[in-house]
Amino acid sequence: MRKFTNRCIDRNIFPNFIVSTDLTQHINNEDIKSDFLKVKEKDKGINVTNALGWHSIVQTEDPDSPHLSEAITLTKEFVNEFLEEEGTNLHVNTLHYWLMENGAGAFNVVHNHGKVDLIGVYYIEVPPTSEGMTLLRTDAFTHTAFCNPNVPARYQNSFTIDAIVGRVYIMPGHLYHYVKPFDGEGDRRSLIFNITCSLN
Numbered sequence: 001m002r003k004f005t006n007r008c009i010d011r012n013i014f015p016n017f018i019v020s021t022d023l024t025q026h027i028n029n030e031d032i033k034s035d036f037l038k039v040k041e042k043d044k045g046i047n048v049t050n051a052l053g054w055h056s057i058v059q060t061e062d063p064d065s066p067h068l069s070e071a072i073t074l075t076k077e078f079v080n081e082f083l084e085e086e087g088t089n090l091h092v093n094t095l096h097y098w099l100m101e102n103g104a105g106a107f108n109v110v111h112n113h114g115k116v117d118l119i120g121v122y123y124i125e126v127p128p129t130s131e132g133m134t135l136l137r138t139d140a141f142t143h144t145a146f147c148n149p150n151v152p153a154r155y156q157n158s159f160t161i162d163a164i165v166g167r168v169y170i171m172p173g174h175l176y177h178y179v180k181p182f183d184g185e186g187d188r189r190s191l192i193f194n195i196t197c198s199l200n
């Protein structure tokens, strides 16, 4: 039995969040993969945060990739629905995207995406030995004794996404993140988003 009353006023001040939905309710992941492979044939890629692997150029649209375009439209709709339901006075202003392919041993160094409001990832393919992206807490709470491996998730200093093919994950744009290398067959293929928001 508790000795004191009124202990916790609000556990949700200064929140971070991750929201996710299954886009394959609306689009076939194999179609997205087919567009991905076509882009990879013609795009030599750029070196940004990835060590090894392939990182496409950054785009806002690609008329030659109708299924990727549909995934992007669905993602914008999902984010707008979230922003409205969450009671923000924001909507999606810009969405830039790129494609990533990491085979065994490839990884993404710790980085952030600079001045964007939201970042996101849609998983097209995830090998069984591959983890998803790990997000790092960026506030000073991480320097307190609260942050240790044996506490509830809201107190911890990192969070690794359970990467599921067909799902899109959206989180605040200031979060640093990285992706560990994996060992084994296959490629991790993903569609990455940078999103800015404007006031309604």
Ligand SMILES: [Fe+2]
Pocket (backbone or CB within 6 Å): 049, 111, 112, 113, 177
């Ligand atoms: Fe990133």
